[in-house]
Amino acid sequence: LANITGEIAFTKWLKLKSTFGYDAKFWFVDNFTPAYDWKPNPVEESSRYKSDNKSFTYLWDNYFVFDHTFAQKHRVGVMAGSSAQWNNYDYLNAQKNIFMFDNIHEMDNGEKMYSIGGSQSDWALLSLMARLNYSYEDKYLLTATVRRDGSSRFGKNNRWGFFPGVSGRWNISDEPFMKPISKYVSMLAFRPSWGIVGGEPNAEGLIYNKYSNTGNYGGGTAIAPSNLRLTDLKWERTSSWNLGFNLGLFEDLLSFELNVYHKYTKDLLMQNVSIPSSTGFNSLAWGNVGNMENEGWELNFTTKRIKITPDLQVLGKFNIAQNINQITKMDASVLSSLNGDFNYDNENYMSRVQIGNALGGIYGFRYKGVYRFDYDHCGYFADAKKNDIYAGNTAAWAEKYGVNGSYNATCPVARDANGNIIYDAKGNPLQMYYNYGGRNYKFEGGDVIYEDINHDGQINELDMVYLGSSNPKLNGGFGFDIYYKRWSLKTSFNFRVGNKIVNMARMKAEDMRTNRNQSTATRWRWRKNGDITTIPRAMSAEVGASYNALCSDRYVEPGDYVRFQYVQLAYDFAPEKLKRLGLRSLRLALSGNNLIFWSKYSGVDPEHSQSGWSPCMDNSQTPRSRSFTFSLNIGF
Numbered sequence: 149l150a151n152i153t154g155e156i157a158f159t160k161w162l163k164l165k166s167t168f169g170y171d172a173k174f175w176f177v178d179n180f181t182p183a184y185d186w187k188p189n190p191v192e193e194s195s196r197y198k199s200d201n202k203s204f205t206y207l208w209d210n211y212f213v214f215d216h217t218f219a220q221k222h223r224v225g226v227m228a229g230s231s232a233q234w235n236n237y238d239y240l241n242a243q244k245n246i247f248m249f250d251n252i253h254e255m256d257n258g259e260k261m262y263s264i265g266g267s268q269s270d271w272a273l274l275s276l277m278a279r280l281n282y283s284y285e286d287k288y289l290l291t292a293t294v295r296r297d298g299s300s301r302f303g304k305n306n307r308w309g310f311f312p313g314v315s316g317r318w319n320i321s322d323e324p325f326m327k328p329i330s331k332y333v334s335m336l337a338f339r340p341s342w343g344i345v346g347g348e349p350n351a352e353g354l355i356y357n358k359y360s361n362t363g364n365y366g367g368g369t370a371i372a373p374s375n376l377r378l379t380d381l382k383w384e385r386t387s388s389w390n391l392g393f394n395l396g397l398f399e400d401l402l403s404f405e406l407n408v409y410h411k412y413t414k415d416l417l418m419q420n421v422s423i424p425s426s427t428g429f430n431s432l433a434w435g436n437v438g439n440m441e442n443e444g445w446e447l448n449f450t451t452k453r454i455k456i457t458p459d460l461q462v463l464g465k466f467n468i469a470q471n472i473n474q475i476t477k478m479d480a481s482v483l484s485s486l487n488g489d490f491n492y493d494n495e496n497y498m499s500r501v502q503i504g505n506a507l508g509g510i511y512g513f514r515y516k517g518v519y520r521f522d523y524d525h526c527g528y529f530a531d532a533k534k535n536d537i538y539a540g541n542t543a544a545w546a547e548k549y550g551v552n553g554s555y556n557a558t559c560p561v562a563r564d565a566n567g568n569i570i571y572d573a574k575g576n577p578l579q580m581y582y583n584y585g586g587r588n589y590k591f592e593g594g595d596v597i598y599e600d601i602n603h604d605g606q607i608n609e610l611d612m613v614y615l616g617s618s619n620p621k622l623n624g625g626f627g628f629d630i631y632y633k634r635w636s637l638k639t640s641f642n643f644r645v646g647n648k649i650v651n652m653a654r655m656k657a658e659d660m661r662t663n664r665n666q667s668t669a670t671r672w673r674w675r676k677n678g679d680i681t682t683i684p685r686a687m688s689a690e691v692g693a694s695y696n697a698l699c700s701d702r703y704v705e706p707g708d709y710v711r712f713q714y715v716q717l718a719y720d721f722a723p724e725k726l727k728r729l730g731l732r733s734l735r736l737a738l739s740g741n742n743l744i745f746w747s748k749y750s751g752v753d754p755e756h757s758q759s760g761w762s763p764c765m766d767n768s769q770t771p772r773s774r775s776f777t778f779s780l781n782i783g784f
Contacts, residue, residue, distance in 0.1 A: 161216035169207035176200055177241075182250045195262065196253050199241035206234045225281035233273045237352075240266035269352035272300045289317040299348050303355045303379035311385075313343025321396075335396030335403070340389070347384035349417055349434040354378040376429055382436050384417040403450045411442040412476075422485030438478030444471035453631065461631040468624035473506050486761050490609040492583050494659065494697035497650055498612075499762045508618030508758030510648055512699035513611055514599035518674050518684050520546070521559040522593030523579050525677045528561060530575030541678050556680050560591035562605035570605060581606040582695050589693055594674035594685030596696045615701045618757070618764035621646025625713070634722065640714040644755070649707040650699075651751050653768035659697035660686035707764070709747035709754040715740050733783035741775045 149171050156164040176199065183194040211229030218224065242265075244258025277295040295311045320326060321336040360374040388411040395404040421435035446469040453461040478501065486501045500511050520543065521527075527535045527544025535542065540549070547557035561577035562570040570578045582589040584606040591607075601611040625642035657667040673683040687694035718737035726734055747754040752771045758764040 161214060163213045165209075165211045165213060167207070167209045169205075171203075171205040171207075173203040173205075174201065180247075180250075180253045193245040193260070194247045194250060195243055195245045196247065196255065196258060197241070197243040198255070199239065202238045204236045206232075208232045221285050223281075223283040226279070228278040229276075231273075231275040231277070235271050237269050238266075239268070270300070271352045274298045285322070287319050287322045289319075291315045293343070297346060297383075299383075301348050301352060301354060302381055302383065306380065306382045309346045309383035309385070311344045311346050313341070315339070315341035315343070332397060333395070334399045335394055337392075337394040339392030339394070341392070342387075342389040344385055344387045347386070347417055349381070349419070351433060354381060354433055376427070376432060378432065378434060381434060382415045384413065384415050384436070386411055386413045388412070401452050401454065403448075403452075405448040406445065407447075408445045409443065413440045413442075416440055416478075418482070421482060423481065435479075435482070437482045439476045440473060441476050442471060442473045444469060459633050463629040463631075464626075465628070466624070466626040468622055470622055471619070473619070475501060475503050475505065475507065478503060490612070492587055492608075492695075494661065494695060495652070495655055497652075497699040497763060497765065501761055506617055506619055507761065508763050510615040510618065510650060510704055510763045511612050512615050512701060512704070513607065514601075514613060514615075515700040515702035516597040516599050517556075517558060518681055519558050519560050519591060519593050519595050519597055520556050520674075520680055521677050523560050523590070525593065526559040526561050526577060528569055528577045530571075538677070546678075558597060559593065560595065562600070562603070564603050570603075578605045583608050587693070587695075589695055593677050594679070595694065596684050596698070596700070596702070598698065598700060612699075615704050616648035618647055618649070620644045620707070627714075634720045636716075636718045636720070638714070638716045638718075639712075641710060642713050643708075643710045645708050647707040647764065648704050649749060649751070649754065649756050650763055650765045651703045651705050651749075652765050653751055655697055655703045656768075658683065660684075661689045661694065661697065663688075705749050705751070707747075707749055707754045707756065709745050709749065711745040711755065712743045713741065715743060731782060731784060733781070735779075735781040737777075737779045737781070739777045739779070741777075742772050743774065 149169075151167060151169045153165070153167045155166075158164070178196075178198045180196045181191060181194060183191050209229065209231045211227055214224070214226040216224055241263070242255065243262040244255055244260060245262045246259040247253065247257050248259075249257075275295060275297045277293065279291065279293045282290045291314065293313045295313075296308060297311065298308045300307075316339070318338045319336075320338060321330065321333060326333065326336065355377055357373045357377045358375050359371045362370050362372045364370060388409060390407055390409040392408075393404075393406045395406075396402070397404075415436040416438050417434060418437040419434055421432040421437060423429060423432055447467065449464075449466045451462075451464045453463050455461050483501060483503075486499060488498065490498055498511055500509055501507065502509065521541075525538050525542050527538070527542030529535050535544065539545070543557040543559035543561075560580040562580055564570055572578055580591040580600070582591065586608075598607045598611065600607060601613065604610075622645040623643065625640065627638070627640040629639070630637040654667065657665070658669055660666060660670055660673065669683055670686070672681050674681050674685045684696040685694075687696070716737055716739040718735060721734040721736075723733065726732065745754065751766045752768070753766075755772070756764050756766050756769075
């Protein structure tokens with residue numbers, strides 16, 4: 149890594165700056181694996197794998213800078229110039245197998261060439277830019293920028309992108325009409341801004357066809373295209389505006405900052421875009437797939453040190469924010485590939501992207517409890533003798549008389565929108581099915597009750613509904629610092645409100661379908677007709693089918709939390725007492741990170757976020773570590 153910078157000053161207010169940078173990176177992989185017969189995964193052949201990677205990046209910036217003040221009031225700054233970047237990357241790898249001796253690893257000693265490959269790529273980015281800064285008495289400020297970027301990652305028709313921007317600031321508190329209240333309002337400012345920024349894919353060679361070996365043809369090696377060239381790929385463009393406000397009270401003892409923003413992304417870039425296989429390929433490396441909108445606000449509040457007593461001072465800080473996103477446009481084929489069909493399996497939540505809705509939506513069935521009785525114990529049969537077999541241990545009996553003071557009379561029979569039982573032609577109640585005509589599973593006692601939204605007597609994808617959003621309604625943080633004599637205590641908290649989490653870890657710990665460890669909650673599972681519980685029966689997948697772990701709001705939990713993120717207790721020794729020790733300063737500090745959190749979430753940690761197109765899921769990730777640090781700072 150090296151940089152060379154030069155500057156030519158034509159006058160006091162006009163300069164030319166030039167910087168040339170060079171960044172060289174080399175990294176290697178060299179592995180040797182001996183043959184061994186260790187069960188259960190023996191390795192029959194010894195092997196050596198080696199790869200070499202080289203990356204060279206060049207950067208050359210040239211800027212004219214003008215900065216001058218006219219009439220002691222008007223300050224004008226202009227920057228104009230260019231920035232050129234170029235990168236070359238080279239990769240080579242090979243693996244040979246079957247070495248006679250484990251202590252001789254030269255590639256020539258390997259008997260079988262297992263693989264050999266490599267690649268080479270280049271990319272370049274040229275930017276032309278200009279910026280104008282204007283200030284009048286530091287009361288009115290204006291900044292305007294224009295930028296034109298050309299990238300080798302796009303075809304010749306879309307290679308260049310134009311990205312303008314403008315921002316301003318009005319320091320209202322400097323106006324004459326604010327003087328009567330300047331004792332109370334020390335700062336009041338308005339900061340509007342607007343601009344466009346661009347995004348490009350992080351891959352090279354997209355505009356070219358690549359070829360690879362596909363076997364033999366006519367006695368020779370056959371090659372064929374391995375990709376579709378992307379000559380129509382465009383820059384991703386995000387236009388945004390922001391309205392900012394600053395307020396300082398009592399000589400900035402209390403400071404407020406508010407930002408309200410809106411962002412609109414056009415020609416959203418997406419990697420591995422699925423396409424019809426009739427094209428000869430399954431996907432495009434990159435594609436412009438749609439438009440997305442983000443809007444929200446942020447509020448920050450801070451204080452200076454507030455003196456409580458001559459020895460005690462307190463400082464406070466608080467911030468809160470909200471962000472709302474929604475997809476406003478998306479290619480129909482992309483939507484189809486993202487929104488796959490429901491596969492009717494357990495432990496599977498669908499990803500759903502819908503135009504007009506936010507990313508991170510959670511969809512599934514509504515959980516209504518556990519069937520207390522099985523179908524044979526329903527007590528609603530046309531044949532009275534069949535109802536009398538189980539006497540009072542039926543749903544009909546519980547519905548009419550109540551058992552043990554409870555009127556929980558659920559059993560797997562179909563009901564209409566008014567809650568009335570649906571009977572067949574023989575006068576017997578219709579049994580509830582799961583995916584009739586497909587899985588054809590008949591619900592029984594101890595199975596989960598899923599709400600039959602359309603009251604057709606079966607549970608299928610038509611009964612799936614929106615269960616909540618992975619996006620928080622509010623998030624932020626707060627903290628306070630306390631200073632007492634030479635002691636200091638600093639704290640930091642963060643919080644999140646209004647988001648939902650799919651607790652997949654809990655789902656797998658309560659499904660009772662395999663021999664893996666299960667939650668202690670399963671001790672309260674349904675065991676016999678008449679049991680009242682929220683935990684379904686145990687049913688191993690090796691014994692029979694069950695669908696008690698389908699995607700439903702049973703496992704969708706609120707992700708609200710408050711986390712005590714950081715605390716530090718420190719003591720600074722008085723300098724006059726350190727002089728005789730030859731020290732200038734001495735500070736002792738003890739700090740803790742990720743100490744504790746408060747949440748109703750049943751998982752290990754509620755701090756999970758939505759990623760990509762999928763909802764927020766907790767798959768039992770390793771929890772965040774808790775750490776404590778003792779530090780000693782000595783100054784001589």
